[in-house]
Amino acid sequence: MSINIDQALQTFIAEARELLEDMENSLLQLESSPEDAEIIGAIFRAAHTIKGSAGLFGLDQVVGFTHIVENVLDRVRDASIRIEGDLVALLLESRDHMTELVNVIADQGGQLDDAALGREQALRKRLHSYQGVQAGHAAVVVEPEIESSGGTVAGPDNWHLSLRFDREILKNGMDPISFFRYLETLGEIVSIVTLPDAMPPVEEMNAELCYLGFEINFKSDADKNTIASVFDFVRENSSIRILPPHSKVAEFIDLIKTLPEDEKRLGDILVTIGALTRQELDEGLNAQKNPDGSTAPLGEILIGQRSVEQEVVQAALDKQNQVRESKSKENKYVRVQADKLDELINLVGELVIAGAGANLLAQRANDSSLQETTSTMSRLVEEIRDGALKLRMVPIGDTFSRFQRVVRDVSKELGKDIDLVISGAETELDKTVVEKIGDPLMHLVRNAMDHGIESAEKRLAAGKPVKGMLKLNAYHDSGSIAIEISDDGGGLNRDRILQKGIERGLVQPNQILTDQEIYNLIFEAGFSTAEAVTNLSGRGVGMDVVKRNIVALRGTVDLESAAGQGTTIRIRLPLTLAIIDGFLVGVEKSSYVVPLDMVLECVELTESERQGMKERSYLNLRGEVLPLVPLRAHFEIEGSHAKRENVVVVQYAGQKAGLVVDELLGEFQTVIKPLGKLFSNLRGISGSTILGTGEVALILDVPSLVQQAANAEQKISQAN
Amino acid sequence: MAKTILVVDDSASLRQVVSIALKGAGYEVIEACDGKDALSKLNGAKIHLIISDVNMPNMDGITFVKEAKKLPNYKFTPIIMLTTESQEGKKAEGQAAGAKAWVVKPFQPAQMLAAVSKLIMP
Amino acid sequence: MPIRAETRNGICHLAIEGEMTIYTAAELKSELAPHLSEPKTEIDLSGVSEMDSSGLQLLILAKRETSRHGRILHLAGHSQAVLDVLDICNMAAYFGDPLIISSNA
Numbered sequence: 032m033s034i035n036i037d038q039a040l041q042t043f044i045a046e047a048r049e050l051l052e053d054m055e056n057s058l059l060q061l062e063s064s065p066e067d068a069e070i071i072g073a074i075f076r077a078a079h080t081i082k083g084s085a086g087l088f089g090l091d092q093v094v095g096f097t098h099i100v101e102n103v104l105d106r107v108r109d110a111s112i113r114i115e116g117d118l119v120a121l122l123l124e125s126r127d128h129m130t131e132l133v134n135v136i137a138d139q140g141g142q143l144d145d146a147a148l149g150r151e152q153a154l155r156k157r158l159h160s161y162q163g164v165q166a167g168h169a170a171v172v173v174e175p176e177i178e179s180s181g182g183t184v185a186g187p188d189n190w191h192l193s194l195r196f197d198r199e200i201l202k203n204g205m206d207p208i209s210f211f212r213y214l215e216t217l218g219e220i221v222s223i224v225t226l227p228d229a230m231p232p233v234e235e236m237n238a239e240l241c242y243l244g245f246e247i248n249f250k251s252d253a254d255k256n257t258i259a260s261v262f263d264f265v266r267e268n269s270s271i272r273i274l275p276p277h278s279k280v281a282e283f284i285d286l287i288k289t290l291p292e293d294e295k296r297l298g299d300i301l302v303t304i305g306a307l308t309r310q311e312l313d314e315g316l317n318a319q320k321n322p323d324g325s326t327a328p329l330g331e332i333l334i335g336q337r338s339v340e341q342e343v344v345q346a347a348l349d350k351q352n353q354v355r356e357s358k359s360k361e362n363k364y365v366r367v368q369a370d371k372l373d374e375l376i377n378l379v380g381e382l383v384i385a386g387a388g389a390n391l392l393a394q395r396a397n398d399s400s401l402q403e404t405t406s407t408m409s410r411l412v413e414e415i416r417d418g419a420l421k422l423r424m425v426p427i428g429d430t431f432s433r434f435q436r437v438v439r440d441v442s443k444e445l446g447k448d449i450d451l452v453i454s455g456a457e458t459e460l461d462k463t464v465v466e467k468i469g470d471p472l473m474h475l476v477r478n479a480m481d482h483g484i485e486s487a488e489k490r491l492a493a494g495k496p497v498k499g500m501l502k503l504n505a506y507h508d509s510g511s512i513a514i515e516i517s518d519d520g521g522g523l524n525r526d527r528i529l530q531k532g533i534e535r536g537l538v539q540p541n542q543i544l545t546d547q548e549i550y551n552l553i554f555e556a557g558f559s560t561a562e563a564v565t566n567l568s569g570r571g572v573g574m575d576v577v578k579r580n581i582v583a584l585r586g587t588v589d590l591e592s593a594a595g596q597g598t599t600i601r602i603r604l605p606l607t608l609a610i611i612d613g614f615l616v617g618v619e620k621s622s623y624v625v626p627l628d629m630v631l632e633c634v635e636l637t638e639s640e641r642q643g644m645k646e647r648s649y650l651n652l653r654g655e656v657l658p659l660v661p662l663r664a665h666f667e668i669e670g671s672h673a674k675r676e677n678v679v680v681v682q683y684a685g686q687k688a689g690l691v692v693d694e695l696l697g698e699f700q701t702v703i704k705p706l707g708k709l710f711s712n713l714r715g716i717s718g719s720t721i722l723g724t725g726e727v728a729l730i731l732d733v734p735s736l737v738q739q740a741a742n743a744e745q746k747i748s749q750a751n
Numbered sequence: 752m753a754k755t756i757l758v759v760d761d762s763a764s765l766r767q768v769v770s771i772a773l774k775g776a777g778y779e780v781i782e783a784c785d786g787k788d789a790l791s792k793l794n795g796a797k798i799h800l801i802i803s804d805v806n807m808p809n810m811d812g813i814t815f816v817k818e819a820k821k822l823p824n825y826k827f828t829p830i831i832m833l834t835t836e837s838q839e840g841k842k843a844e845g846q847a848a849g850a851k852a853w854v855v856k857p858f859q860p861a862q863m864l865a866a867v868s869k870l871i872m873p
Numbered sequence: 874m875p876i877r878a879e880t881r882n883g884i885c886h887l888a889i890e891g892e893m894t895i896y897t898a899a900e901l902k903s904e905l906a907p908h909l910s911e912p913k914t915e916i917d918l919s920g921v922s923e924m925d926s927s928g929l930q931l932l933i934l935a936k937r938e939t940s941r942h943g944r945i946l947h948l949a950g951h952s953q954a955v956l957d958v959l960d961i962c963n964m965a966a967y968f969g970d971p972l973i974i975s976s977n978a
Contacts, residue, residue, distance in 0.1 A: 035771045043764030076806050079835065079856075080762045083804075086857015087768045094857050101835075201895045203851040204800070204829025205870065206925045211961050213869045225962045227933045233906055236934055238898035241926060243933075245962075261869055264852040366763055827895045 036088075040136070042366075043084050047133045050077040052429070054126050058119055059435050065114035074122070075104040081129065092143070093132045096151060100125050103161045112161055121157050123436075128154055188276045189221060190258060191306045192247040193286055195229075197268035198240040205265050207245065213261055218251025222304040228292050244292070248304040274306075283307055284315040369462065372423050376609055379412075379419045380702030384721040386412040391724060416702070420607050425465055427505045427514070428456030433469070434476055438501060441480050448487065448498045449480055455505035460512045461607035467584055468514070468604065471577045475516045475600055476501065478574070483520035483598055493595060495519070511586075512606055517599035523592040528552050550590045554578040582683070583734075584608065585628060611703050613720075615728065616679060617694035618662045619670045622728040624701060624720060625690065629733045631680040633695055641676060648743060650678065650689055658740035661691040665715060665736075681733050688740040690731070703730060715739070754871050755779040755796055759789040759803040759815065760833065769802065772860035777873030786810025790818055793825060800871050801825075802863070803850065804833045805841045813841070813848050820849040829870045833858075876904040885911040890920040893928025893955075901931055909938045912945065919950030924958045936968055 054077040057070045064070065078101040085093035100122070106112045128151055135141045143151070192214075196207060214220060226244035230236055251258065255275060262271045274282055283306060287297045298316065301307045307315070386409045393405040431453045442449040484490075484499035491497060504515040525546060532538040532552045554574045581588045586604035613624035640650060650657045657680065662668070673693040680689050701720040710716065717732035756778050758766050763784070770780040781796065783789035785807040792798075801819065805812040812832060819825045830850035834842040842853050854866045875897060877888045885908055893901060908914060916935070921928070932948065939946040948970045951959070956972060959965045965972055 036768065039764050039767035039771060042767050043762075046762060046764050076761075076808075079806055080765075083760075083833070083835070083856040084762045084765045084768075087765055087860060089859065200851075201898075201925070201927050202827055203849070204827050204895075205851060206895075208926050208929075208958060208961060209870055209872065212872045213865075215961075216868065220961075223961070223963045225929075225933075225964055225967075227930070227937065230930065230934060230937070233909065233934060233938050236902070238902035238927060238931060239895060241930070243926060243930060260865075264866075264869065824896075 040088055043088060044133060044137045046084065047081050048130070050081055051126055051130050051133065052433070053077055055123065055436055056432055058123050058126065059439065061114055062116070062119050068108075071104070071108050071114075075101065075108050078104055078129075081133075090132075090136060093129070093136070096125075096132060096155070097129060099155060099158045099162065100129070103158050106161065118161065121154070121161075124150075125154050125158065188250070189305070190218075190247075190249040190251060190276060191274040191278070191283070191286075191301075192245070192249055192258075193270075193272040193274075193290065194245045194247070194262070195270040195291070196241050196243070196265055198242070200265050200269070201241045202239055203265075207241065207243065210261055210265075211245075211247075214247075214249060214251075214258075217253045217257060217261070218249055221248040221250050223247045224300045224304055226292060226300075228296075244290075246297075246300050246304060246306075248306055280307065280311045280315040283312075287316075367422075369423075372419075372462075376419050376423065376702075377704065379416045380609070380704060381721070382412050383416055383702055387722070388724065420461070420609060421459075423462045423607070423609075424459040425462050426457050426459050427465060427512070428453070430465055430469055430472065431456050431503050431505070434472070434503060437473065437476060438480065441477060442499075445480060446486075447480065447484060449484055450498055450500050452500060452502045453504075454502070458505040458507060458512060459606075460604065461609065463608050464512075464584060464604055464606075467580070468602075471580045471602070472503075472514070472516070474574075474577050476503075479516055479518040479520070479598065479600075483518035485521050489521070493521075507606075508603070511603050514602045514604070515599055516602075517597060519597040522594040522596055522598055523550055523553070523590075525549055525592075525594070547589070547591075550592055553590070554588065585611075585626060609703055611701055611720075611730065613699050613701050613730065614679065615696035615699040616662075616677075616690070616692040617696055618666070618692050619668045619673070621666070621668060622696065622722060622726060623662065623692070624699065624728050624730045625679055625681060626730070626733060627698060629681045629683055631682050631687065634678045634680065634689075636676045636678055636691070644691070648740075652680070652689070655687075657687055657689045658743060659689045659691055660736050660740045663691070663693075681737065683734045683737045686737050686741050688737040690736065701728075753777055753779045754799040754873055755781060756800045756802060756867065757781045757783060757789060757792060757798045759783045759786065759801065759807070759812065761785055761804065761807045765804075768860055769863055772864050773867065776864055776868070778867070786812060786815030786818070789815055793819060793822060798825070798828065800867060801828060801830045801850075802833065802854075802867070803830060805845065812850075813844050816845060816848040816850045831866055831870070875901060876908075878908060880911075883913060885914045886917065887914060888917040888920060891922055893921050893924045893931065895925060895927045898927040898931060901928075902934075905931060905935060909935055909944075909946075910942075914939065914945070915947045915949055917950045918948055918955045919952050921952045921955050924954045926958075928955075929958050929962060929964065932968070933964070 054074055057074045057077070061067065061070050061074070078097055082094055082097040082101055085097065103112070103118075103122070107114060107118075112118070128147070131143070131147055135143055194207070200207070211220060211223070224246045226246065227242060229244060230242035236242070249258070255273065258273055259271070262269065265271075272286060274286065283301060287294055287301070290297055294316075298307075298312050302309050302312055386405070390402075390405045390409055393401045434453075435451055438449055438451040479501055480499075484501070485493070485495075487497045490499065500519045502515070502517045504517070506513055529538065529544070529549050529552075532549070532555075533540050535555075537552060537555050538544065554577070578588050581602055581604070584604055585608070586602055588600065588602045590598065590600050592598040611624070612627040614627050614630050616623050616625060634652070636644070636650075644650075644659065644661070648659050648661075650659055657678075659678065663672075675693070677692055677695050678689040679692060679695070680687060682688075703718045704720055706713070706716065706718055715732050715736050716729045718730040720728050720730060722728050756773055758769050758773075758780055759782075760766050760769075761784055766782045766784075770782060773780050779796075781792055781798065783792050786803075787810045789801075789803065790810070801816075803812040803815055807815075810818075816830055816832070819828070819830070829852060830845075831852040831854055832842065832845035832850040833856050834845065834853050835856045845853065852866060852870060854863055875889060875891050877890070879886050887905070887908055889901065891897065914935075916932075936946050948955075948968050951970075951972055959968070959972070
């Protein structure tokens, strides 16, 4: 059970984060349309849902804080307070704090640090000023214990319950028998008398009404409120009387008097069920006949407070009419755990491979009908694969919209007025890619705001609108997704970049470069042209890191810039990381896959070059030194050297290397299967795939191989 | 045969926890994420009790209760409304629609179980 | 038709099938009422799958109506659902019929 609860808690965390994101977006929208009831409703609902679910997990810290936020939002909703800039800012900060609270939960055993606690105090204080007069919690009126003021103490240590229900309760789905079954969980029903006296003759009797009354002798250690709460749902219009143990005889007598049934009959019943002795009853009834002033009705713990409840209902209904209902967007989703999807995709991958195997066998068997069947199956399997991969596709919009807040906050920080325009939000890409693109995008956006868009004075002087514009755009382009970050700032300073490139030794002084090549220099390590290191950029993370992250996703990044008009950075990413266009090569009997986009060219080694390789591990490729990585040696493959050897020239991050292999087997699209943890330390391999023949092919980790080759070359040149 | 309960709330985690508590006590549970979804689920298995939130997208709890009560198979089914302190009005509206029982959010699983057990035993 | 009726040896035999709950109460009552004028009636409850207060109420109504006119009503073959209700409401003695308590009750 605790495992289940833990799973539910994970659901809560994911759900709360999603709601907090929605809440943020809605709050930002609210700035421009403060009167929109629908947006206000959505914000309220987010806080409301988080509070409700958090309560279930006993997350008091979340409940406590969210309760205050919800309270303020409720007042916004019923128009008691108006939305203005300060309030939106406060709510945004509160939302951030809620996110922090949720993060603390996610981070099991974590606690808010002092700074966060301090922030919470400050937020509470500020929220408090919007809360107005506290409505207070629903008052729980605990009726005072009745002091015994003389009179005979009756009966054994048991409760007495006298129940006459609202006639309508059965129609409302409430069954007295269910209440009794529940009572039995609180104690023991010592005896019970069912009174059908109120039931009219057959002709008048309505079978859907409840005519039965009950007198119950109940033994329990539960307190008054607990027992009374059993009848919470039927209190209205019912007469529920509960006499605690040791109640005075006078109270029973009063009970008898006020119940509809015959006095003598009720008296007998009370005696039968053990609430009173015959003597107590007789004495009590006699005492009632000679009232001495102590017969005021006492002892009713719970009575039908009809008049009061009626008022509450009316007030509530009045209030209700002021509350505007909000509808939300159609949202029909099935929530599936990501790892289940991954598992499915993995299985589909195996299915593709198994299908290819079957295909191969069919071809060998030379059975045309079998071939036809397997090829139909292969087509279907491929459709399933595409379908399965699509399941993991998510629109990039959610990632984009996170930047609304970033742009808002950063532009305030920088003192610049900048608008964010989003387009192509519906463009879909693989969830695994989306998760990894957030950080590089964040860096590029901040960079564009900080360095790209000029200050208001400069913009005015250049005759541009004071308000800067940042655009995020996404679209599909031939099997990949392109994401563009453009600003309407000053553009890159070509000459400055070139000068800096020369200073850093990245460019030879006499080298002739295209504008494009010069711009792309900013992606080189340690390159920064900003004259002033501002608070935002220049924190050590340069554009080179951005580029490396993107390349690690098998993506590319390039840049366009026009002086005085702005800069556009374009990122291209594969739609999914699960499939790779590979180049299959063979060494002895093993097969390896090289990601196709890293392959530059293939050359066959001449006999003399093969001889030379024994002494040096590089090749003269058209006058250029190409470090070589013989895969045979790298993977310690045994066996005689092949008759012929080939070099696959690969490139990563501007560095080239040649992979020496036996055979070139051609292009090949394949599903990547990640390697298990066991192989995580293996160098030079990034994954595996299974060929149609059932053989395993390893996917080469080109970046690490290139790195290795470059290092080896450096060592040699140093040694020389 | 175990009694079946329909839990209607837009929060998946709330449904999950309530469902764990109820199943632990021996009830069968069916979940729905909003009023519309819940209405479609009433046509399936026989449901003995409904727990519904008020504030939900697509179809709110009040509308759902009104619609459910119109169905011959559900006109006498007990309904527990999930209300909040700040929504006393909703509680009254829910009662008028036919949801005579309620549990105030935020609640502990044990409180929900108590409310349910008062109305039906598993 | 949740009630089957047939007369054998001058006794009206009724058998109630299915639920005796608020959902069926109104229909059951209208079917049951005409038979209450028989001099001797026996109701077979072995087919009662579920029972609530409204079902109990109907049985009480039948018992009261018949005894008021000096007629005889017997309940027989109580199913577990019926026994449970009679037990919790302490009504077995009211009907005065022999009950077969199953061993697992």
